[in-house]
Amino acid sequence: MPDASGSAIAMSRPGLFSRFADDQTERRYSERARTLRLPFVRLYGVIFMVVALAYSIVNPIFLASVDNAQLAIMLGLALLTCGAYIGTTFWDGYVRHAVIDFIALLALSILVGRINVLLMEHLASLNQGLHVIGVINKLIIVAFAAVTLAGMPRSFLIWLACDFLIWFAQITSGQPQLSAVVYAALSFSSGALIMAAINLAVGRTSRAAFQLADSLDAERARNEELVLNMLPPAAVDRIRSGLLVADSYADASVIFIDMVGFSTLAKRVSPGHLVEMLNGFFNHADACARQFGVEKVKTVGDAYLAIAGGNVASGNSADAAIAFARAVIAGVPEMGRSAGVEVGLRAGIHSGPVVGGVIGETRMAYDYWGDTVNIAARLDGTAPANGIAISEITWLRARDRTGFDKPVTINLKGVGDVDVYIAQPPLAGKLDDAA
Incomplete structure (x- = not known):
């Protein structure tokens, strides 16, 4: 161990006078x-x-x-x-x-x-x-x-x-x-x-x-690394002790980021090319999550769900969520060059209480639920290409509000009228906003 370092060991039977190669x-x-x-x-x-x-x-x-x-x-x-x-x-x-x-x-x-x-x-x-x-x-x-x-x-x-x-x-x-x-x-x-x-x-x-x-x-x-990649360490300890894993967080910021025009893009490129593009997007988002103290929750299709203020401490959750979204979208030009096609992302952020926990006994994962998660998903659909849409709650919670336009009232399905603040970075493209 590797050591748990994970170092590789040749599996051949050792001879009388042999040493390990490493x-x-x-x-x-x-x-x-x-x-x-x-x-x-x-x-x-x-x-x-x-x-x-x-x-x-x-x-x-x-x-x-x-x-x-x-x-x-x-x-x-x-x-x-x-x-x-x-x-x-x-x-x-x-x-x-x-x-x-x-x-x-x-x-x-x-x-x-x-x-x-x-x-x-x-x-x-x-x-x-x-x-x-x-x-x-x-x-x-x-x-x-x-x-x-x-x-x-x-x-x-x-x-x-x-x-x-x-x-x-x-x-x-x-x-x-x-x-x-x-x-x-x-x-x-x-x-x-x-x-x-x-x-x-x-x-x-x-x-x-x-x-x-x-x-x-x-x-x-x-x-152990695979388990900790899917579940927070505290949740793993409780599961091993036979305890129920259920937590509530009063002040979290949920981030949804997905690719613009994914359905159209899926028809234009080969399946292997599409998987390669998604892998580049998700790997870049993972790196940004580590940088800004944001917790990756899961990926669903072309969407990346993350949360600030959950299991990973992040200070002001709204600021961490906005900084994370901006960093992910800033990588769009490089993703486009690597993929060889035009790529666009959009993000939606909402702050509020969430409930997190682990349900079931097979293929376990730590997930989050609540209106905050649903509203963040709806806000994602209102953001322009390479832009960020945040709710008024997130805007009020954030200390760094630079780059956001005046609020617009948008009717969100299943939610109602919501004041939305939109940030459109200079790198925004002319992509079709169709999902």
């Missing part, structure tokens, strides 16, 4: 995987410290003072290193820096290797050939690294190679018998190979799981 996706995967492994890392660190303390308690019972002092120093360093490592995991930037794991685990492995050498020397002095203890102790660290560095197989193999070389140098420093070295190397190598397989398996499955989860997150984000 660096940002690879980084998000690494940080998420390391975050999920944090409890394991801390738990292992605590277990390691408990075991180290147990060795510190047991060693004085069986070892001479000199040997015990050397082991005490190594165990103390191991405890400090592990404690610092655990502390680092609580740093906010820990998940962004995988090198912390690499260095800390290698340091712990070196210290454990040195502790093992001292223990094996003690056992050798007792004629006890228990080199397997050292191998097991080393493989415990390797197992931790295999899981901690899962998803980063190259880093793990480099770490494993460094660990093996340091460990091999430690066990051969005392000129042991060749057979002992061979068997110890075979024991360590066989265990290390198993741990490498575990590292690859965990890494591959975690990448696949991340890929699936990220795809689901991206799809969920797209669905």
